[in-house]
Amino acid sequence: xxxxxxxxxxxxxxxxxxxxxxxxxxxxxxxxxxxxxxxxxxxxxxxxxxxxxxxxxxxxxxxxxxxxxxxxxxxxxxxxxxxxxxxxxxxxxxxxxxxxxxxxxxxxxxxxxxxxxxxxxxxxxxxxxxxxxxxxxxxxxxxxxxxxxxxxxxxxxxxxxxxxxxxxxxxxxxxxxxxxxxxxxxxxxxxxxxxxxxxxxxxxxxxxxxxxxxxxxxxxxxxxxxxxxxxxxxxxxxxxxxxxxxxxxxxxxxxxxxxxxxxxxxxxxxxxxxxxxxxxxxxxxxxxxxxxxxxxxxxxxxxxxxxxxxxxxxxxxxxxxxxxxxxxxxxxxxxxxxxxxxxxxxxxxxxxxxxxx
Amino acid sequence: xxxxxxxxxxxxxxxxxxxxxxxxxxxxxxxxxxxxxxxxxxxxxxxxxxxxxxxxxxxxxxxxxxxxxxxxxxxxxxxxxxxxxxxxxxxxxxxxxxxxxxxxxxxxxxxxxxxxxxxxxxxxxxxxxxxxxxxxxxxxxxxxxxxxxxxxxxxxxxxxxxxxxxxxxxxxxxxxxxxxxxxxxxxxxxxxxxxxxxxxxxxxxxxxxxx
Ligand SMILES: Nc1ncnc2c1ncn2[C@@H]1O[C@H](COP(=O)(O)OP(=O)(O)O)[C@@H](O)[C@H]1O
Ligand SMILES: [Mg+2]
Numbered sequence: 001x002x003x004x005x006x007x008x009x010x011x012x013x014x015x016x017x018x019x020x021x022x023x024x025x026x027x028x029x030x031x032x033x034x035x036x037x038x039x040x041x042x043x044x045x046x047x048x049x050x051x052x053x054x055x056x057x058x059x060x061x062x063x064x065x066x067x068x069x070x071x072x073x074x075x076x077x078x079x080x081x082x083x084x085x086x087x088x089x090x091x092x093x094x095x096x097x098x099x100x101x102x103x104x105x106x107x108x109x110x111x112x113x114x115x116x117x118x119x120x121x122x123x124x125x126x127x128x129x130x131x132x133x134x135x136x137x138x139x140x141x142x143x144x145x146x147x148x149x150x151x152x153x154x155x156x157x158x159x160x161x162x163x164x165x166x167x168x169x170x171x172x173x174x175x176x177x178x179x180x181x182x183x184x185x186x187x188x189x190x191x192x193x194x195x196x197x198x199x200x201x202x203x204x205x206x207x208x209x210x211x212x213x214x215x216x217x218x219x220x221x222x223x224x225x226x227x228x229x230x231x232x233x234x235x236x237x238x239x240x241x242x243x244x245x246x247x248x249x250x251x252x253x254x255x256x257x258x259x260x261x262x263x264x265x266x267x268x269x270x271x272x273x274x275x276x277x278x279x280x281x282x283x284x285x286x287x288x289x290x291x292x293x294x295x296x297x298x299x300x301x302x303x304x305x306x307x308x309x310x311x312x313x314x315x316x317x318x319x320x321x322x323x324x325x326x327x328x329x330x331x332x333x334x335x336x337x338x339x340x341x342x343x344x345x346x347x348x349x350x351x352x353x354x355x356x357x
Numbered sequence: 358x359x360x361x362x363x364x365x366x367x368x369x370x371x372x373x374x375x376x377x378x379x380x381x382x383x384x385x386x387x388x389x390x391x392x393x394x395x396x397x398x399x400x401x402x403x404x405x406x407x408x409x410x411x412x413x414x415x416x417x418x419x420x421x422x423x424x425x426x427x428x429x430x431x432x433x434x435x436x437x438x439x440x441x442x443x444x445x446x447x448x449x450x451x452x453x454x455x456x457x458x459x460x461x462x463x464x465x466x467x468x469x470x471x472x473x474x475x476x477x478x479x480x481x482x483x484x485x486x487x488x489x490x491x492x493x494x495x496x497x498x499x500x501x502x503x504x505x506x507x508x509x510x511x512x513x514x515x516x517x518x519x520x521x522x523x524x525x526x527x528x529x530x531x532x533x534x535x536x537x538x539x540x541x542x543x544x545x546x547x548x549x550x551x552x553x554x555x556x557x558x559x560x561x562x563x564x565x566x567x568x
Contacts, residue, residue: 033432053435053436075435075436076395076398076399076402076435077395078393078394078395079393079395079398079399079435079436080435080436080437080439081435082431082432082433082434082435082439083431083432083440084431084432106437106536107437107479107534107535107536108435108436108437108438108439108440108536111437111439111440111441111478111479112435112439112440114440115431115440137539138539144532144533144538144539144541145533145534145535145536145538145539148539197393197394197395199395199398200385200389200394200395200398204389204393204394205389217536217539219393219536220393220394221392221393221536221539221540222540222543224539224540224541224543
């Protein structure tokens with residue numbers, strides 16, 4: 001293993017110390033339990049909080065600031081954080097508007113956030129947990145954990161964060177918007193190389209020089225299919241068509257019901273893309289892929305979208321949700337309406353995403 | 358042997374910490390095949406935390422010791438293992454509140470509550486390729502042996518045998534819960550890491566009480 005680490009056990013803490021030193025004007029870091037929080041929280045605003053394993057930087061900690069997240073809970077590398085982190089982060093940034101948790105659909109994240117949701121609501125802080133499950137590589141939800149939360153998470157954090165900050169949405173309206181973003185967003189990723197978790201010391205899987213993994217998640221796990229390596233255009237087409245041609249997807253989600261004071265389960269369905277749709281396109285590096293290659297992919301993605309009648313109205317190209325140093329790419333398309341686009345364009349000021357201020 | 362003492366429980370937890378430390382790489386390798394290569398690391402971190410907390414509750418009742426164990430795991434393991442093993446030990450503790458020693462029947466109640474805690478939190482069913490595949494048959498074997506008039510150590514021995522079988526039986530299964538479910542058919546042919554840690558934990562219980 002060749003990495004810029006000291007003791008592997010200290011990796012996450014030392015990263016947090018660096019972030020605190022670099023961005024101390026905007027964010028603070030609490031170490032016991034671990035969370036990153038926004039320094040100045042406007043009164044009455046809903047607190048938007050996310051979290052997950054570390055190793056996906058800049059997500060989520062890099063998105064804490066103005067107009068996006070108010071706190072982020074980092075776990076160990078690729079391991080969900082614990083309920084006490086989420087609970088303490090919630091208490092820290094709650095400013096009278098309640099808490100919205102943005103939760104990626106992995107069994108560990110889901111269960112830990114559910115426990116924290118129960119704890120905060122018991123404490124009298126209204127809290128709703130909204131799921132992101134946008135990964136079209138997973139086909140059904142009947143016999144699996146369902147789709148994983150991947151690229152759409154970044155777009156949701158921006159859009160929902162803006163609605164809380166600038167739109168002054170209340171908690172329920174914000175949860176409605178978050179759900180709308182989730183059902184309209186779809187992603188698919190692929191890997192050219194595995195990655196190495198510092199404490200594990202060796203790669204998460206083996207991949208030959210002439211092979212690739214299609215349909216990966218974001219935890220250095222192998223994908224749904226192992227295939228011979230293809231050209232950039234072929235790979236882009238493979239990912240883009242899987243997203244654009246994905247049919248309606250239905251699953252049952254479990255959210256806290258503020259009125260009933262307990263859990264409720266209900267069905268959500270993703271509508272497929274239609275010719276004429278306007279979309280935000282993200283071409284995301286898994287960590288080790290250079291920006292030049294991302295543009296090669298974007299060029300082809302743009303062509304495919306045009307052919308399919310989709311108009312890319314905004315794009316985001318770079319490393320935003322990563323798996324350590326993995327080489328590979330993830331494509332996300334989010335169908336937008338006026339509300340989503342308005343919130344996308346609002347100012348944002350965080351360590352990793354900044355425009356308009 | 359017909360009672361389980363508080364000393365047994367403390368010794369069990371210490372043995373679990375040691376066994377999980379010894380199997381840290383093995384469990385992590387199993388998780389690398391169908392998950393994200395952290396299960397052994399997570400469990401070892403969790404039981405290191407349990408050992409730190411144990412000193413404060415060593416002389417308390419068994420319920421308190423087990424609940425403290427559950428809380429320590431919940432706040433240190435993370436992943437799926439954290440809430441699941443956290444619930445397992447908390448529910449186990451709540452089933453024996455105030456007790457300083459347990460009859461075999463009381464241990465049976467503790468084990469049943471523990472498994473139910475995992476099922477309530479994770480909603481996995483038998484055959485989903487999770488820790489439930491080791492835990493549920495194990496508890497059923499324990500209960501059945503007592504019902505048929507078997508003694509404590511016979512029941513614990515059969516419990517461990519059932520857990521081992523359940524663990525091995527996860528190998529051909531396609532995962533329906535947890536991270537491994539994302540691999541679909543590719544999850545078949547690998548032993549589930551959570552079922553393996555559950556087997557190790559139950560085996561440590563038998564060995565602590567009966568040798
Ligand atoms: N819903 C569930 N119910 C029961 N056990 C589960 C569930 N989800 C995952 N598991 C168990 O958790 C184990 C993985 O634990 P761990 O690696 O610590 O968490 P993570 O998958 O979040 O990395 C799996 O091997 C499986 O036995
Ligand atoms: Mg794991």
